[in-house]
Amino acid sequence: MDRYDHQSIEKKWQERWAKEKSFHASDTSRREKKYILDMFPYPSAEGLHVGHPEGYTASDIYSRYLRMKGFEVLHPMGFDAFGLPAENYALKTGTHPAVTTAKNIENMRRQIQSLGFSYDWDREVITSDPKYYRWTQWIFLKLFEHGLAYEADAPINWCPKDKTGLANEEVIDGKCERCGTPVTKKKIKQWLVKITDERYIERLLNDLDKVDWPENIKLLQKNWIGKSEGAEIVFKIQNPKLQTRELTVFTTRPDTIFGATYMVVAPEHPLVQDALSMVENKSEVEKYIHSAVNKSDLERTDLVKVKTGVELKGIKAIRPVDGQEIPIWAADYVLMSYGTGAIMAVPAHDQRDFEFAKKYSLPVKQVMAPFFQNTEDLKLRSDKPMVRRKLVYGIVRNPKNNDVLCLRWKKYDWVSFVVGGVEDGEDLITAAKREIAEETGYINLKFVEEINWQTHFTFFAKHKNENRYGMASGVVFDLVDETRHQIHNEEKEKHEPVWVSEHKVLDAVTHLNAKEIWQYYVKPAAFIGEGVAINSGEYDGLTTVQCKKKIIARLEKDGRGRFKVQYKLRDWLFSRQRYWGEPIPIVHCEHCRKQKKETIVIIHGTGSNGKANWYDWLATKLRELGHQVIVPDMPDSKQPDREQWLTALETLKNAFDEHTILIGHSLGGIAAMYFLASRKKKIKKLILVAPTSTEMDWTEFQKQHPDNPAAWQRKFHEAELRYADVQKNTEKISYYYSDNDAYIPAEIPEWYKKKLRGDYHLLPGRNHFSLKNGHAYTFPEVLEEIVGKNPLPVGVNPVHEKDLPVELPNVKKYEPTGTGESPLASIEKWVNVKCPKCGKPAKRETNTMPQWAGSNWYFLRYCDPKNDKKLADPKKLEKWLPVDMYIGGAEHAVLHLLYARFIYKFLCDIEVVPKSFVKKHGDEPFTKLKNQGLILGEDGQKMSKSRGNVINPDEVIKKFGADTMRMYEMFMGPFEDAKPWSTQGMIGVKRFLERVWNVFVDQPAQVSAPAMATMNKRTHQLVKKITVDIEQFKFNTAVSEYMKYTNAVAEAPAEFLKQDFEVLLRLLSPFAPHLSEELWEQLGHKESISKEPWPSFDPKLIVEDEITIVVQINGKVRDQMKVASDISEDEAKKLALSSEKVLKWLDGKQPKKVIYIKGRLVSIVV
């Protein structure tokens, strides 16, 4: 036999596998399927990186292993071929990106194939192929149809010098990668995908629990989604001249609302512009806003530590719970992009607000007291009464040496400050002074400061035989001189004064609440934990959790707020101003846009406002679709006056024409009718939602609702209402009512039915369509009535499905336009098209999709890569999905994996993936995920051209062979860890493979011996270990196991037979397939080793008959003994205790305890 010539062997087998399509995945096979997926690469000009084969080898080993185990394995490969580098190269050289890309793909495919991976190349997908991106575009159309893709102004990174938009990767340290100019933000109209949609976001969060992924990746996604629960609270703004009457904030701590001492809005907040004309410090505000808005991201993050802001002088907000007026500031520590862009600042309980308040001397009001519950001997006793006491800590400092006066308690192991009760009518300072004199005798004290900080605690007061609830704050004094009064004996028995150095106070003091006060005194900070409400009126004494609930309930009742869930996740920016990407299949049509849209006016009911109930939700939805919506706050809504309301509506008269839809809820309904009856012109539609009526019995109403003064209502409904005129002045009437409305008796809708023609909709169980009874935040029925089932924005028209793909035009120039538009915008021939809706001249969308667009669904296409009728045949999807194992780099932990999950869920929802399948397998695409660790350069640094530590896989393969490279990459270390490359280390693996080869050369007798005897025990053990290691992705220990095994063979070759070698080759074939195939063939087999079954082992044969047991004395190994593996506990102990060494170590002493761990050790305790 020849020398191990890896080059010719590897070439031979790669050609044979390709020719015979050895790794074809059959769609029709009856065998159980497995789908093993690699993250497909970007075809870069540099070609393959040594990092790629790590993941590919692992997945290849796993795939080959599963095939041998009898599974039908889908193991595909493709290319994520759209992207920036090809476009940048085109800019430089004029070479078409398609050409560059094709060349790079060819090279990379060759490199990948030279490693002998078992891909089914017939299923290759390339995202830049029109046959592929046709379906990427199709998915976009579906997203658009379902309201999940929309246009909005969004900021892009903009290089003012190059006049071009930049991708995030092109921004290095806040500067343009090419010219070094600081990057600014520019707002342009862009496409966004609504990944935050309520139909998806909770599923994206919760379904993480259903997948077998590394915990850190799941956590990364969870944090990225960033869910927080709290409340949305509406603050009234007192200045009547402002258009903005309200400021809505989001907070996770509604329980601290009484501590909101000021408001902050982001510099970009609309209130700022609105208020500008009437603030007293206009130029100051303007200056601040200008500098804040123009700060780059870099500057904003750089200045994290220094918060800046400016007060909007002359404008105040009103705290809803107690009507307190508080100032409003604009500051860039509040971000427009999160929540509502405005906060209520609670400096006592939020660190950022605290820093800001300190800097600008704003009041800090504590409303949550830290609470400590004492345990052990101070534990509360349920049979004793609870007494609340106000306490004060008297902290005395000696200015000469900075020592602090403490008390050491004699009966207990305590140290505290002087502490005592505050008597009724006594102020803190007097009380503290009195206690200090009584307990320590010091009388000459100089008042320094009151620590305006309360802590609460409970304990059982033994001396009084009662439970105590203490509320403590502190007063600080300086010691003037050491004059001391006599102390009572009673006090002397209890405790003694001790002086503690100020640095040691925290260690010395034993009471947690005293420590807390001291800490606040030394370094005041916000208390962000949970506690007990104080200074909060009727809410005092409630815990944070209780207080949150009560305050939210109160705000909801008042229509001033509601429970709210907020996420950090933003919508997915889905357009790029680039050439080399999928064109967005949309046509913008001016003609369609110009068609008149409806104006919608919503009139609220008694005691409500325009933001309450479902009004805001409906208004937002309608505005998103391009409608004009007016939701006026009606004057004096608690005591509504008809004439005032009609006057208010009269001021909106320009809004009423034949396109107007008027919605009135409750009293707003009757108001709408009075208004309509007084007019001469028609409107389009009147929608009445549980309207009141002139027929209402207000006496009965008052009985039912004693807290709701009906007098105003009665007065409102007194005037005559000509229902015929109402009917006359509207094209259509639509009426919504409920079957359990506490305010509108059931006969009222019946009465209306006779009086007004229209569509009457009964919606059971909806109460009065208001917040007070239930959670009427949304009203999808009315929305659908106005805009239809799947509303689309006007003038933005999707390309017909049959016209897909919208192919990229062939161009010569790739320069950006300088306006921030895509290079496609200048290709007039392509841009100008007929509107797919009206046929008039229109323009194509010129933005292209981001790279994620093609990569978030490619694993579906592998199931049916050539289908030109559908994205993929449902039957084939059913056959292969979900992906059983997905392998790739952790850098895709958040974006790619989140987007892919989202798109997959969407495709499940629209039944591209069959419903029955989803029901059975769920809607998570990747059951199991493994991240390969980074391969570093030989210097332990990240590989990079500039460091010159890049390893070229082509050279490695040429010199050492594909099998050696594959095995070495597995041997380097744990699959998921980062690890440095070592060419030296590879030599060890190469030697190993040569040894395997030489075993056949040197031991022909044994190898060819007839396989009569049973397989070696060592081989059984090998089968077990390798099987377990592959299942657990512990490839590094698997390789070491092969090495140990061959070392054992080399030591005693005569003990191993042909069948042992055959098993070794089968086990080795996933790791080193070329060598294994070659030797397998040389052993006389005709069929490929990949078609062989995976070896099995006999568990009985693995057990050694003789094992070594260790004897420990007091935890130290003192002896070893060889015993039969089935030795009993008693025998083992007896044997251990009789060992010579053990006797010597025991030295006559009797063992206290003897522990036996089966098959491991005997532990003797002396």
Next chain:
RNA sequence: GCCGCCGUGGUGGAAUUGGUAUACACAAGGGACUUAAAAUCCCUCGGUCGCAAGGCCUUGUCGGUUCGAGUCCGACCGGCGGCACCA
């Protein structure tokens, strides 16, 4: 700052999940074969004391739980990754 992960010989790493720490490999040193080199094979290889038998110490540092800790708990030190004013 917050969240997560990690720290074992000269190096990459192993350790049956709480049970003989340093498997397997690389490097280094010594030897065999050879005119020589490469290749190959054999021996040594955590530290320290000892002629030896053997003892003592050792998994970033300190402390704890346990018969027993690289593994569990607490504090600290150092490194890596993610997020970064998210109300």
